[in-house]
Amino acid sequence: MNNQPPADKLKRSIGFWSALSIVIGTIIGSGIFFKQASVLDSAKTSTMTIFAWVLGGIITLTGGLTIAEIGAQMPYTGGLYVYIERLYGRIAGFLAGWMQVIVYGPAIIASVAGFMSILMANFFGLSSAWRIPLALITIIFIGILNFFDNKVGSAFSVITTIGKMIPIAAIIIFGIFWGKQDAFGQTLSQINHTGGGFGVAVLATLFGYDGWILIATLGGEMKNPQKVLPKAIILGITAVLIVYTLITAGILRFIPVDMIHRLGENTTAYLATKAFGEIGGKLLTAGIIVSMMGTLNGKIITFPRIVYAMAERKDIPFSKFLSFLTPKGKSPLTATALIVGLATLMMIFFDPDHLSDLCVFTIYCFYVLAFFGIFILRKKHNHRPFSTPLYPLVPIIAILGGLYIIVSEIINDPAGVGLFLGMVIIGLPILYLVKRYYSKNTIN
Template sequence: MGENQLKREISLFGAFSTVMGTVIGAGVFFKTASVVSFAQSPSLTIFAWVLGGVLTICAGLTSAELATAIPKTGGAVKYIEYTYGKLPGFLLGWAQSVIYFPANIAALSIIFSTQFIHLFHLSNGSLLPIAIGTGLSVTLINLLGTKAASQLQSFTLIIKMIPIALIVLAGLFMPSNVEVSLLPVKSGGDSGFIHALSGSLLATMFAYDGWLGVGTIAGEMKRPEKDLPKAIFLGLTFITIVYVLINIVFLKTLPIQQLSGNLNAASDASNQIFGAVGGKLVTIGILISVYGALNGYTMTGIRVPYALALEGMIPFSQQFQKLSKKFVVPYIAGIFQFSIAAIMMFLGSFDLLTDMLIFVMWLFSLLIFTAVLILRKREPELNRPYKVPLYPVIPIVAILGGLFILITTLFTQTILASIGISITLLGIPVYMVNKKLKNK
């Protein structure tokens, strides 16, 4: 593993900050609408956010064992390839290239456009042009080089915490406009409890997304065996508390009917708490946060097809390997990613896109959790600088949580799940054809 001679400079606080910066994005502001529309009750809404946090902590602690044991460039693709073989590893890279990153970019562009229209009272007809322009602008910034993209990311990382802190601190101490009952946990409306829980839990997963990348910093930590589990546990626990608190604020500020399906809920709650002018300022902060999240996914995403191309694993690998002469960026991969994202903007809504990408990624997450169990048995001598605590309880909790999300989504959102699985399986003939062409 000599390819990864990384300096061990990251402290516990540095790792904690990385967890916070990686996971907190746009979902905390906009997934309440979807969670509430499934749950139809304050108690189940909050329960879904708590349960989502617990599953994310178990997932993060589990996947981090592979990150330290297999510290190769490529992250999760390499974990799956190492455990199951080349084809499953390729399918994850394929799914990330054609579903996960483009769908994230499309969804975040749509939500940015939705908030922009709401802030400036524009017509709904401008939704798609603004969304496409937003996604294109971020892609162009990334094509100007890593430095420009990194500077934008650093700026938005600071800004994104401001609206969250303002809403939580001010909202919790304001008198409640709505009665919020957190116990007993029950669903509202006509749907059954399992259907309501599965839909609302899947929705929270977008807000918690990002945990899979947390373990990739293990090779640069001073004491990964001690500090990595602490950083993951403390970081994700803090995020869970923040998410629960901000949702309690939303629930006590606006009636549940006004939250359900309302992508402007965060903005409406801010107006209620801070007044018209203060609400607009908070909404601007939210817009900057969304733009930063969009930049993060764009910056990371264009490097996935590029990495696959370097190994000759995709068609037109020579083109995808190309770097711009001036800025040294994989520009063909950037154009490819934005083109898929633009098509998705025409075809899907924010919730549809985010639910599909989360479903597909949890398919592979389940393979990662299981890989920990497989490798413990198959390769007990493998060097593991960090081992998941309370083994095998935490991996099993992560596996059971993943199975619940996947199975219930298959039954409750069959078309969405089928589309995600079908696009992923399309990678098999792509892999086979490309392999034949390489062997000629």
């Protein structure tokens, strides 16, 4: 009997620990290290800054608990793309997939790589002109890594997740126990009126928490996804919420808020050097770079699976080409190349900080739709592999939190919102043309 998977199918080889490391590794990346100043600028005080990170974590956890129930009932490759389609139909599903392939996926990869290249340039003593080349080299390297069997990418996630705990532990321990500031009660002496309000502060934290849903994209490659998926999402988000709160408290204990405001994206690098000296700071910075590489790996593992799932359905141009899997490793090679290419374009034309806010806004438009889906599924099915606790309170909080973020970003950056929504909507005529092409060729 032949036990090999069919030639056109992905392998089910991802277990619980790999799934958990992908969740944690994909979430903990650049956000917590680079968003401290922007969150503070919008929150105005250290107390509200910590609260923003906690609230962002709670919103994320309620969303994770809601999606855990939905994902356990739909354990297929594609994640959000599949959920939206099965809940709301073909057009909505296509837009969810198109959004992740053309806008969200490349944007978030470009944003993380852009932040990471700032640290890399500082680490190697290079000018800012090297940022894009360094980010590009890293993305291509990780993309090539994912041309092989998915076990290679999963193993890299486990290694980088373990490695990133070293700088995180160092920042938490040193900041909390050796810091001389009060983590609560500090207020910026120079209020940044362009920073936005508390809603924008929470939005900034959500970039730091984002990535948790990407594990759902690998549902078709998991062993026993009905059990593994909910456990990995819930435990992963909970762990990150605790870690983020402690990191923020550590940074606020060690660095006065006015200095964090002035340092901006260099806050964490300053703490590393000040706390551990030139050599220790370099080592800590290297650990943070490894952390970000793990985050990029998690995203470059998952987004090509969405391309693959859409190409399998012939929803996008060049579907036959983009659904190609490597003969031995069953990895979506051409889909990975597409995501890397689009991320490169985003990196060249957008600022990483602005990009991060816009990609969070875009994904939350579809998150809210997915969160509503739990009520639809509850009416249809009595038996569930996993049930969201405290239903319906948890999904209601997830929905309200998502709507709050969407409205805050529309008010704060209507031009950017219009651009990204336009990029999503343009997918509709493309879908029409693609389906017309395949329909004519099938008939012929």
